[in-house]
Amino acid sequence: MTGLDHLRNRLGLLVHIVEKYQGGSLGRTVAMKLFFLLQTVKKVPLGYNFRLYTYGPFDSEVLNDLDYAVTLGGLESQVVYYPSGYGYKIDLGEKAEEMKQNAKDFLKQYNEEIDWVLDKFGQYSATDLELISTISYVNRNLAERGQKTDINELSQRVSTIKPRFSIEKIKEKAESLNSLKLAC
Secondary structure (H helix, E strand, C coil), X not given: CCHHHHHHHHHHHHHHHHHHCCCCCECHHHHHHHHHHHHHCXXXXXXXXXXXXXXXXXXXXXXXXXXXXXXXXXXXXXXXXXXXXXXXXXXXXXXXXXXXXXXXXXXXXXXXXXXXXXXXXXXXXXXXHHHHHHHHHHHHHHHHCCCCCCHXXXXXXXXXXXXXXXXXXXHHHHHHHXXXXXXX
């Protein structure tokens, strides 16, 4: 697959996710976390290099792809102001269908994985996805290093990274991820 094919697939996937997302307004954080889950949990080959950042797993290339999709007319993005700050609302653009068509084989090949992620996580808020993806990131990082952990230890580790979430909330999310075989 060429670099151009890879980019077309990612742009088409962005459009597809914006179209199918059921959690209300899709913003940059939600897109980032859904892409993280697609790549790390369902092994969809997106080619991102996620690192832990302020709001959980992050790769600036996802934002670059979002911006490029907007530039090409496949998506539209607008700033939305809230009492506590601002965010982005991403919608379909006039070239959305064309962008999806450019990635139709990829979308067909990974349709089951995409649907699974959207079904399991597409109704969550950006805050919930921040916590879910951080739990998944920490758990996978520990597993890659051969370190076994339980829900309590995993929750403690996540709490040091995300102190704004209570231990109870972290445990609750970790247990729900455990039922999906995504934690511990």
